[in-house]
Amino acid sequence: MHADLLTSVVAGLYIHIPFCVSKCPYCSFASRPLAGQDPTGYLAAILAQARAMANHPWTRKVRFASLYVGGGTPTVYPGADLARLIESCLELLPFTAAPEISVEANPNTVTLEKLQTLRRAGVNRLSIGVQSFSDRLLTAIGRAHTAKEAHAALDLARATGFPNLNLDLIYGLPGQTLADWQTSLATAMAIGPEHLSLYELMVESDTPFGDLQRAGKLALPAEDETVAMAEAICAPLMAGGYARYEISNYSRPGYQCTQNLIYWHNDSYLGLGAGAVSSFSGLRIKTVEDPALFIKLLQAGGTPFLEAEGLPLEASFRETVIMGLRLVKGVAVRDLEQRFGLTPRAYYGAVLRKLEDQGLIEEVAGQLRLTRKGLPIANQALARLV
Ligand code: SF4
Numbered sequence: 127m128h129a130d131l132l133t134s135v136v137a138g139l140y141i142h143i144p145f146c147v148s149k150c151p152y153c154s155f156a157s158r159p160l161a162g163q164d165p166t167g168y169l170a171a172i173l174a175q176a177r178a179m180a181n182h183p184w185t186r187k188v189r190f191a192s193l194y195v196g197g198g199t200p201t202v203y204p205g206a207d208l209a210r211l212i213e214s215c216l217e218l219l220p221f222t223a224a225p226e227i228s229v230e231a232n233p234n235t236v237t238l239e240k241l242q243t244l245r246r247a248g249v250n251r252l253s254i255g256v257q258s259f260s261d262r263l264l265t266a267i268g269r270a271h272t273a274k275e276a277h278a279a280l281d282l283a284r285a286t287g288f289p290n291l292n293l294d295l296i297y298g299l300p301g302q303t304l305a306d307w308q309t310s311l312a313t314a315m316a317i318g319p320e321h322l323s324l325y326e327l328m329v330e331s332d333t334p335f336g337d338l339q340r341a342g343k344l345a346l347p348a349e350d351e352t353v354a355m356a357e358a359i360c361a362p363l364m365a366g367g368y369a370r371y372e373i374s375n376y377s378r379p380g381y382q383c384t385q386n387l388i389y390w391h392n393d394s395y396l397g398l399g400a401g402a403v404s405s406f407s408g409l410r411i412k413t414v415e416d417p418a419l420f421i422k423l424l425q426a427g428g429t430p431f432l433e434a435e436g437l438p439l440e441a442s443f444r445e446t447v448i449m450g451l452r453l454v455k456g457v458a459v460r461d462l463e464q465r466f467g468l469t470p471r472a473y474y475g476a477v478l479r480k481l482e483d484q485g486l487i488e489e490v491a492g493q494l495r496l497t498r499k500g501l502p503i504a505n506q507a508l509a510r511l512v
Contacts, residue, residue, distance in 0.1 A: 135187065136189055139192065141172060143200040152333055184394075206243055228383070237282070254294070291320055311358070373504050414432045480510075
């Protein structure tokens with residue numbers, strides 16, 4: 127056997143496409159409208175980065191279990207361009223025998239031909255940003271698609287034969303009621319995707335929604351209504367055959383997202399593209415966010431990295447605990463000890479004891495995890511372990 131295979135570890139590959147049809151007013155992701163950008167130059171630059179990383183000593187020691195093309199909206203590109211990107215990465219970089227290959231899509235950017243091209247290129251998981259099945263709410267959050275277009279995209283995805291379909295939905299939207307949310311959930315479940323990502327709207331200060339909120343002009347649901355929306359998720363999903371495996375993520379058995387599990391296990395990943403982040407060999411590496419600068423740096427034969435931060439052992443331990451606690455099954459205490467030589471009990475001492483006394487965290491069969499009481503207020507509980 128080749129020496130590299132003996133030492134290989136599993137990692138994830140993320141490719142960031144920073145372009146969208148238009149910018150949603152709540153969005154704080156690294157994304158911008160496609161108009162005026164250089165999408166062809168950008169893909170060439172990503173491939174140049176992939177070629178450079180193929181020769182990196184770290185890359186030669188890993189096998190990628192997942193390739194995730196996210197954004198932004200990757201499907202603003204023609205299918206043939208995305209297929210070439212994916213096929214080139216599969217050729218250039220080392221993958222496991224059957225990697226999960228995901229592409230994010232938005233409803234008004236897919237056609238049957240585009241999806242068929244992606245499927246032929248090996249894409250086996252499609253993640254569609256539906257967000258809501260109400261046109262009134264889609265308008266309220268500035269989405270560039272309608273509910274009808276969302277249904278059409280989901281029909282096309284099924285007709286194309288994607289074996290693994292994810293739907294993103296958001297609750298806590300301006301003007302949304304509990305009944306609206308329950309209708310969106312029921313509609314999603316009737317479609318029957320393998321995976322559902324259900325997030326509460328977070329208003330970030332550096333967005334137009336942040337400006338509206340500061341001006342007192344953003345009519346979000348009352349806190350108790352948003353809590354009721356969160357509480358309305360689990361029972362129907364469990365009854366429909368889904369299991370919650372992370373704070374905001376639900377899947378049918380066997381369909382947990384490999385790429386996200388790599389993040390939540392705090393394993394290694396390589397990020398290609400403007401604004402992408404990589405984490406390997408004890409380093410967290412950020413890439414420049416501006417696509418034009420990204421292209422320029424790669425055209426000049428340089429590297430697009432903005433900064434690399436060394437992760438001290440204890441910081442990495444804390445991060446692994448916090449990310450692992452996002453998973454419903456929690457984090458294995460023995461794995462932490464083997465990986466870092468530290469245990470949560472010894473490291474956090476009284477802080478952890480207090481969280482346990484308050485019934486927010488528990489240790490069961492060697493797994494440290496949030497309790498049923500802790501899961502709904504995960505962010506507050508986890509903030510105490512940072
Ligand atoms: S489509 Fe997604 S990534 Fe693009 S602007 Fe809207 S929320 Fe942001």
